[in-house]
Amino acid sequence: MPIHEQSLIRPENLKTHEQLVVDGVDVSGHWSTFIESRVVTDYNEAMQEEITALPGGEYIHRCWQCGSCTNSCTVNAINADFNPRYWIYLIRMGMESELLRDKDIIWQCVSCNRCTYACPRDVVPEGVMKATAHWLELKGHTPKSPSMHFDEEFSGQVIERGKIEEGRIMQGFFRRTGQPLMQDWLVEMVKRMLRHLPVGMLARMGLATVLAPRTSGWSRARDAIREYVDEQHVKQRRALGLEDVIEAARQDAGAPARS
Numbered sequence: 001m002p003i004h005e006q007s008l009i010r011p012e013n014l015k016t017h018e019q020l021v022v023d024g025v026d027v028s029g030h031w032s033t034f035i036e037s038r039v040v041t042d043y044n045e046a047m048q049e050e051i052t053a054l055p056g057g058e059y060i061h062r063c064w065q066c067g068s069c070t071n072s073c074t075v076n077a078i079n080a081d082f083n084p085r086y087w088i089y090l091i092r093m094g095m096e097s098e099l100l101r102d103k104d105i106i107w108q109c110v111s112c113n114r115c116t117y118a119c120p121r122d123v124v125p126e127g128v129m130k131a132t133a134h135w136l137e138l139k140g141h142t143p144k145s146p147s148m149h150f151d152e153e154f155s156g157q158v159i160e161r162g163k164i165e166e167g168r169i170m171q172g173f174f175r176r177t178g179q180p181l182m183q184d185w186l187v188e189m190v191k192r193m194l195r196h197l198p199v200g201m202l203a204r205m206g207l208a209t210v211l212a213p214r215t216s217g218w219s220r221a222r223d224a225i226r227e228y229v230d231e232q233h234v235k236q237r238r239a240l241g242l243e244d245v246i247e248a249a250r251q252d253a254g255a256p257a258r259s
């Protein structure tokens with residue numbers, strides 16, 4: 001089975017002289033191709049710790065760069081630039097600017113977890129991809145991705161009511177991502193459901209969409225989960241050095257300092 005690797009040499013770093021004669025020898029064209037020298041000076045030495053502090057990134061330190069994750073990756077099979085092994089390498093080396101070159105495709109992980117099952121070191125590369133996409137958003141390098149909007153909508157409903165209702169999740173997701181609620185594929189799906197599902201089931205589904213199901217006696221659990229989630233968010237922002245930035249912005253805006 002081939003191992004798909006991304007070349008460390010970017011096309012823009014390859015230079016070729018169309019016309020070049022050296023010591024009387026014509027080395028025009030590909031004979032004069034060379035790699036532009038590259039010096040990395042902006043290492044982020046805390047990068048691995050920052051990713052480790054986010055959910056899913058906890059085991060990144062275990063990676064031994066075997067490449068099994070990239071080799072088994074669903075997205076890599078259609079886009080060779082999607083390379084979990086390479087990104088894990090960049091994070092562990094602290095090569096933030098190199099990672100940022102791929103910032104617009106990292107969120108595209110489809111969470112199939114093929115990499116997770118292939119990894120011999122239990123790194124959970126799928127989690128690392130999630131943590132990295134989250135890190136990019138928290139640091140302001142990318143806008144909130146559709147998958148993050150979906151996760152927030154899903155977990156928001158679980159926390160609020162202790163239950164989810166698929167129709168409401170879809171509505172919330174479309175609203176957050178600016179998509180129309182009436183989409184051709186959705187209309188077709190509803191038509192087929194109306195044609196094929198039992199009336200009783202359809203009635204229950206319709207009722208759940210309108211009423212929003214709730215687990216009885218959920219309010220104490222909801223408050224405890226909210227408190228925990230808020231604590232985790234503070235910890236994560238602190239690990240990424242964002243709490244100080246937020247506090248400084250608050251004080252600039254005239255808000256009292258937090259204890």
Ligand code: SF4
Nearest residue numbers: 073109110112113115
């Ligand atoms: S979970 Fe993401 S990174 Fe892992 S194989 Fe699937 S698409 Fe690739």
Ligand code: SF4
Nearest residue numbers: 063064066067069119
């Ligand atoms: S499969 Fe696991 S150990 Fe191998 S490169 Fe991927 S994350 Fe690292």
